[in-house]
Amino acid sequence: MSETPPFEGRPAAPAAPGQPINGTGPGVWDPEFFQNPYPTYAWLRENDPVRGITWPGPPGHAWLVTRYEDVHAGQADSRLRHDLTAFMAELGIPEPPAIGGDVARLLGRNLTLLDAPDHPRLRAVLSRFFTKRRIEGMRPRIEILADKLLDDLAERAGDGPVDLIQDFAWKLPLTVVCELLGVPAEDHELFGYGTDASRDRGATGEYAAGAVVAVERLRALIGEKRANPADDAFTSFVRALDAGEFLDEDEVIAQAMLFVVAGHETTVDLLGNGIHALLSNPDQLKQLTADPSLVTNTVEEVLRYYPPTDIVTPQYTAEPIAFGDVEVDRHQIVILSRASANRDPKRYPDPERFDITRNTAGHLGFGHGPHYCVGGMTARIEGQTVFNRIFDRFPDLRHAGDPEQVRWKSNPVARGLVSLPVELGTPRRPGKTA
CATH class of the missing domain: 3.30.43.20 (Uridine Diphospho-n-acetylenolpyruvylglucosamine Reductase; domain 2)
Known part of the structure; x- marks a missing residue:
């Protein structure tokens, strides 16, 4: 060299x-x-x-x-x-x-940090479970979970500003990803450490301590899923381990942790970034509320504009x-x-404009090539659900304060808001309950 x-x-x-x-x-x-x-x-x-x-x-x-x-x-x-x-x-x-010692080295075995032959081997195992049919089948459950969280927000309407990151966007993806994985409900909060600590990168010690607890819980869950298999991702991972498709338990845990942490944080940021973009562009929000079918392309434009x-x-x-x-x-x-x-004018005309009707084909919000995000479909469904439902439930939703002053994470990899203070206004109607 x-x-x-x-x-x-x-x-x-x-x-x-x-x-x-x-x-x-x-x-x-x-x-x-x-x-x-x-x-x-x-x-x-x-x-x-x-x-x-x-x-x-x-x-x-x-x-x-x-x-x-x-x-x-x-x-x-x-x-x-x-x-x-x-x-x-x-x-x-x-x-x-490594910061975090052995746990950090274990987590470093996830497929995003690997090349052939390990990457395609692991991706094939994960892709067998995360099929389009299975993820699309989660849509009704995601809608119920979103409506329940909106009900909780509605009870606070009139009490002053709320933080849509902490009080909404943080909660929905964590529940969805843990239910897909098969983590018992009482353990969901254990797996929120990744996003919670990474809102700002000053919490390295908290992040490492949370990872240790989450890894220990997953290690115990391997035996539990063997004894009581279910129709969930972690059971499929354990079966793949027993079939020799994973090299050892650590490799199983690394992929599960990737799925929870990356799937959670990425979707929190997608939801927060999208709500912020729509509130900051009222003409686009008006188009979406007038024609909810635009929500699919709205998600794609958010992924382009604020990946x-x-x-x-x-x-x-x-x-x-x-x-x-x-x-x-x-x-x-x-x-x-x-x-x-994603904002290269040679690819997208007028790229600094947020436009939910633009042709977003080829955007790199979830990557491209062999490392394209496995969990992208789940995040898209959550975005589609939220961007329609939250503005229907809270038609007067607005920033609490100057939208130009929102604070973004000091993170070169993950692009998302530390918080999103909003005024809810008067809720329109009650949602469904879980």
Whole structure:
């Protein structure tokens, strides 16, 4: 591997996150960036679409890729690999201690961080359970759960602002994902640690402690599902383990934790981002309430406009790869920005406009290629349910305060609101109850 990245015709060294290159252009991953990354991404797409930045691990630098064409192609390119543990081994660098120790290493075995042959093997096992028919069959239950939570909110109408993240968006996906997995109702709160601690990345210790408890509960659940199998995802995982399709119990637990944590947080952010976008664009909200059939495309536009995952999990180059006229050498870290790609004007006309009637085909809100999100269909159904029902139940719903002042998570991967304060107004009618 070369000692320095190939920055021919470019700055001699990469810039640190938050710092412009040689005093030129915007920074990335600083506090202002997290509040609104889109002007920065627009500048990068136009002026520096494959940008060198400092990376905290080996080899010390990374490439941030921002144009749609490059990001789309990169997600399907086998020369980009996800297993950074294998990358460290290739470089002959001892793996650093993981935050959370053994539990963190266990969770690192989930399929999003793996390549062939492990990734397709694990994905095949998960895909057998998460079929379109099964997930679509969850729609009536999701509607009941959403209506029950809206009933709870209605009881607080007139009491002042409520936080739609904590009081609504956080709760619905957690229940849905735990019921799909087969986690007993009394244990659901154990698995909310991931999203709860990650609203802001200052809660690392809380996150690690919550992971330990959740892993221990899943380990016990393996025996329970063997003794009392059910029509749920975890039972199907245990059967796959006993059939030799999983290597060991840790691999089962890693996929289950991925399903709960990623499925929960991604959907919380989809719901919060979508409600915020609709409230901030009353003309679009008016169209949706006048024609509820637009809700399917509304979800897709939210995924384009405010994708719940800003960047793809950092990858490394197993071979040299070119993005446009920039060739990235072997053994380099590459970061693909879905959020930037989704607002590339070369792909979407007037991309900064939120438009629920636009053609959103090809958006990267849930990725592209072999690592396309397994749980995307579940999140879509939850979004469709919520975006219709919440505005029907609360026709006067509005931001409590300046919508420009909402606080976004300081998280380079997950793009979502820390909180969403709203005034409910007068509820229109009672919903169904569970």
